[in-house]
Amino acid sequence: MELRQLRYFVRVVERGSMSRAALDLDVVQSALSQQITRLEGELATRLLQRTPRGVTPTEAGLAFFREAQLTLRHADQAVRAAQQARLSGTVTVGLAPTTAGVLGLPLMQAMRTRYPDVRLHMVESMSGHLTAMLNARELDLAVLFDTRLHQARQAAGARRWEMAPLLEEDLFLICARRGPGNPGGRALPDTLTVAELGDEPLILPTGPHGLRSTLDTAFARDRVAPHVVLEVDSLAMVMAAVDAGLGSTVQPWAAMGRYPDAAERFQCARLTDAPARRVNLLCSLPDEELSPAALATRVVMADCVRELVASGQWFGTTWIGDTGASA
Numbered sequence: 001m002e003l004r005q006l007r008y009f010v011r012v013v014e015r016g017s018m019s020r021a022a023l024d025l026d027v028v029q030s031a032l033s034q035q036i037t038r039l040e041g042e043l044a045t046r047l048l049q050r051t052p053r054g055v056t057p058t059e060a061g062l063a064f065f066r067e068a069q070l071t072l073r074h075a076d077q078a079v080r081a082a083q084q085a086r087l088s089g090t091v092t093v094g095l096a097p098t099t100a101g102v103l104g105l106p107l108m109q110a111m112r113t114r115y116p117d118v119r120l121h122m123v124e125s126m127s128g129h130l131t132a133m134l135n136a137r138e139l140d141l142a143v144l145f146d147t148r149l150h151q152a153r154q155a156a157g158a159r160r161w162e163m164a165p166l167l168e169e170d171l172f173l174i175c176a177r178r179g180p181g182n183p184g185g186r187a188l189p190d191t192l193t194v195a196e197l198g199d200e201p202l203i204l205p206t207g208p209h210g211l212r213s214t215l216d217t218a219f220a221r222d223r224v225a226p227h228v229v230l231e232v233d234s235l236a237m238v239m240a241a242v243d244a245g246l247g248s249t250v251q252p253w254a255a256m257g258r259y260p261d262a263a264e265r266f267q268c269a270r271l272t273d274a275p276a277r278r279v280n281l282l283c284s285l286p287d288e289e290l291s292p293a294a295l296a297t298r299v300v301m302a303d304c305v306r307e308l309v310a311s312g313q314w315f316g317t318t319w320i321g322d323t324g325a326s327a
Helices: 003-015 018-025 029-043 059-084 097-114 127-135 148-154 210-221 235-243 292-310
Strands: 048-051 054-057 089-095 118-124 141-145 162-176 201-204 227-231 249-252 266-271 277-284 317-319
Touching (some): 003 018, 018 029, 054 059, 127 141
Parallel strands (some): 201 227
Antiparallel strands (some): 048 054
């Protein structure tokens, strides 16, 4: 027996007519009649008496009508109780600029759809700053990078985090396609190795940030002394400097995501070395410190990342997270 059948039966009795009830319920009369017949078959008793003027409840139908009304009221009350008790509160999420350019809007949209009473506080900053904010309990959740996070988590005075792998990003050498930074019209190959970057004028973030530590590890492994011409802790300024021809940078594809005309502005070559990949980790306060809203948001974040990777909207990435739970 389904609530839908109870609603159909109650409306038929209230309207005294199959046709009028079908019109109110926006269903075809044959489908409505079929559901009532099934209900009578399940109860093994006649509930309605059909007459030329319409339908009237039998004695059994009248008794069932009163109980059906009560059941539907209880069901409606259960729905209202669930809606009133649905998740609410504020959740603070930190994303690095490259991540925010791809994940930020889909995350906000998904949370608005799934948990409209949860207010997101979104923070965009370099990963080193986000690490410090998470340690200071100024963030509930953040997407961070690199094995240095494990070291930071174990450092003296650092409090415990929860970590889960999300995805790996290819890294690309990115330079201007035209202009003073590329006066000879140099065309990059499709791929490069870290060892081939020794003479490249690079614009990179400073040491505390996840991308720089990943690159420093790759440079050290290949005994390459990078030619760093600018250190800039702002993705917008890094990309502006590259666009102006002041040098090249090494970033994931997402760094170009906020340029609708990226294909005309920039050219890129994928780094093929295994260490020259960036692991994205979903980091949070321990479960016991997170509110129910924050726990739900963490699941939604993982869902969004998986969907963006699977759909090809997050180019140059490989999903490495848990394929399990969703919200």
